[in-house]
Amino acid sequence: MINAKTDRRVILKRAICGAGLPLILSASAAAAQDADTASGGVIGQVFDTIKPVTEAGVHGFFQLLDNQPIAFILLSLALGTLIGKFSFKTISLGSTAGTLLVGVLLSMTAQAAYDITYSIPSILSSFMLLLFMYALGLKVGPQFFSGLRKGGLAFLVIGFTVWILNWVICFFGASMAGLAPGYATGLMSGSYTITAILGVGQDALSSGAYVPPDGTSVEQVGANMAAAYAISYVLSTVLTILLIRYLPRMFGYDAIAEAKQAEEDFSGGAKDPVPGAPGALTMGMTSVGVRAFAVSHKDFIGRTLSQLAEDFPAVPILRIVRDGTILDMTDNPAVQENDIVTVRADVEDLMGKEIKLIGPESSNPLARNVPIEVADVHVGSHKVSGKSLADFGAHLSGGVTVQALFRAGTELPLGPKTDVRFGDVLRLNGPDVAIQQAAKQLGGTAILFTMKTEVLYLALAMLLGYLVGIISVTISGIPFAFGTSAGVIMAGVGVSYLRSRNPSFGGPVNEGARSFLQDFGLNAFVAVLSANVGPKVISALGGDTILWLALIGIAGALIPPLVAFWVGIKIFGLNAIISDGAAAGGRNSTPSLNAIMEESRSSVAAVPYPVSYAFTTVLALIGGYFSMILS
Incomplete structure (x- = not known):
């Protein structure tokens, strides 16, 4: 059947052709019809996607989340982050x-109410977790090895304590409750x-x-x-997050204050972040100021930049503005009236006699608006090696000052x-051009x-x-592996550790991008995980067994x-945050x-994490294998 719109086109086409107009016009009309049909097809596809939702209501909404896993992940992230911001008497989920709670509730509702089982490929969650681990490794790398030297044995003992208590509680708890074979291993997992303990x-x-x-089959x-895994996994994940977050507070510690103390301990009292670390290339507080003056004193008129730098080394000239134009400093121009x-210069020098010799102060924006940069430069020239900072005047001209000095990451x-x-x-600050020149003389590149x-x-680092x-x-029969998560976080640790020795190693890493990878990677991993775990929780519900699984698992x-x-x-x-x-x-x-990093507003808690994590992963696999045999 031809609709009214198409019918009008047919009539118009016949009228045009009958009037003897060129055939090309009828071809153009046909092309217009095809284009309109195509656009109508696109719009129709959109409505074909939305229509089941509007017709089926809530059922259609959950079906849409099943058909579009990305929508499920984004919805869980949005609602989970929103819920995590709410607090009750300073206690919040985070x-x-x-995100985990919202995802599990969505997947459980879809399964229980509409028999929809969500299943998102685990490769997505695995990749997101690896992004988180690498980003975290980048942040804690410089502190990791100092942390090992200061508390390596304590970290291993803490990890062993967690593992052995978990094994005893799950194995003997399942035995005392009279649970069937398999439940103890699932509870541990x-x-x-x-x-992997299930494996x-x-x-x-x-x-x-x-x-x-x-009377009991392998399948059973x-x-x-x-079943034990699904029930205990959801409960233990949510409750462990809350426990770890508030453990310092439960024992009377201020998480933020403890984190600051831990950062000072592991930094050895250093005030500046090591090269490559977050906040490394920030100016911070400085006594050095920038001012502009109109030249009127005869001692300055007719003198070149190099002559003035030699006579007044404490007050370097950054810029010369003449008749509204900025002069090229590389030409060593002579100053005119x-x-x-x-x-x-330092504030004290700016108030000194040399400044008064120049002339009256000026508010000219061209002269005053000089951008000051901060850069890390790796000393790669043996010619400057062994010189003191007092001897570096010739290498740090043009207003460049030394903000910090690092040797072997210290x-x-x-x-x-x-x-x-x-x-x-060397961490330098000053005008960009002057910093670039100083870097060349030092035999390095300004980062x-x-x-x-x-x-x-x-x-490449994540792949390795x-x-x-x-x-x-x-x-x-027991597989031993370092684990991809541990491998990737150590790759991040390695990159950041080497960058603290040479800031040009590994390419630039913007802190905003690193922080985004850390936050988004973990929460997206949790969102995918919640979609796949929720249905298993539903299948495990029923009888007294679920009560025992919940109690023992918690x-x-x-x-x-x-x-x-x-x-x-x-x-x-140990410091409370480090122990946590x-x-x-x-x-x-x-x-x-x-x-705990959110609670303490610091990443220092991640310093001991890889050590106890890798150690207990191996112990947990061994324990899981023997829990099955001994059951």
């Missing part, structure tokens, strides 16, 4: 726990949030290392593991006799603040860490890190680590 438990079944009792034992010169105190050696990193992030180095993490060695998740935290602060005398970070690593709970 964005990560909020879920309460520890290590899915080693399944290996014990398939290899014949564990033979189910009469596997289902028991999955009524020129406006811009000088940069900040050194600044003084006239402080020597500069090959391989050191300035940038809004860019080098994707090439990011991808990932490949190291997947290397697995099987001993007595106990196995919360008691171990609580005791381990106490061990860290009381037995080893080690407990989070021992619990293998990355979302919890993010929670």
Whole structure:
């Protein structure tokens, strides 16, 4: 059937052709019809997508989330972040726990009410988690090795405490409750949030290392593991996030104050961030100022820049403005009367006799608006090696001053006799052109603040860490591997550690981009995870078993890190935030680590995390295998 719109076109086409107009006009009309039909098809596709939602109401909404997983992830992120901001008596879920809670509720509602099972490919969540781990490694890298030297044994003991208590609670708790085979291993996997424990438990079944009792099939034992995993995973993840977040407060510590103290301890008292670290290329407080003066004194008129720099080294000239034009400083121009010169020096020098010799102060915007940059320069010239800062006047002309000096990633105190050696990193501030010239004389490249992030180095470093993490060695049926998460976070640690020695290593990494990868990567990982776990929770509901699974799972998740935290602060005398970070690593709970970093407003809790994380991952796999055999 031809609709009214099409019918009018046919009539118009016949009228045009009948009037003897060129055939090209009828062809144009046909093309217009095709274009309109195509656009109508696009619009129709949009309405075809929306129509089921509007017709089916809430059912259609949940079906849309199933058909469009990206919409599910974004909705969980938005609502979860919004819920995480609400607080009750200073207690809040945070964005990560909020996202997990929203995602699980959405997936459980879809399963229970409309029989819709969400399933998002795990590769997406895995990749997002790796982005988080790499970004986190970039931030904590310079502090990681100093953390190992200061508390390596304590971190291992904390991790072991978490693991052994979790194993005892889950294994003997399931035995005392009379739970069927498989539940203990599933409880360990879920309460520890290590899915790989299910894998080693399944290996014990398939290899014949564990033979189910009469009347119980291998499939039933596997289902028991999955049910215990699903119930304990959701509960333990949310509650562990809250526990780790507020552990310092529960023991009477101020998380923010403790984090600041830990940062000072691990920095060795340094005040400036190491090269490559967040906030490294910021000016901060300085006694150096910029002022402009109109030249009127005879001692300045007719003198060249080089002559003035030699006579007045404490007050370098940055810019000369003549008749509304900025002169080229590289030509070493001579100063004329009524020129406006811009000088940069310490406040005391700006108030001295030399300034009064120039002339009256000027408010000329061309002269006063001189952008001052901060840059890290790796000393690559042996000619300047061994010179003191007092001897660096010729190399730091044009208003460049030394803000900080680093050697092997450690900040050194600044003084006239402080020597500069090959391989050191000087943090300079001053006009861009002058900094670039100073960098050439120092044999290095000026690394300035940038809004860019080098994707090439990011991808290569993550690839290397990932490949190291997947290397697995099987001993007595138990696979041992470093793990991709641990591998990638160590890749980030390595890059940032080397950058602290040479800021040109690894390409630029903007702190805003790094922070975004850290926050978005983890929360997107949690959103995908919640979609896939929710349906399993529904299938595990029923009978008294669920009550035991919930109780044992919560106990196995919360008691171990609580005791381990106490061990860290009381037995080893660790800083509360450092002990908390080690407990989070021992619990293998990355979302919890993010929670304590949010609470303390610092990333220092991540320093011990990789150590206890890697150690307990191996122990958890061994424990999971034997829990299946001994059940």
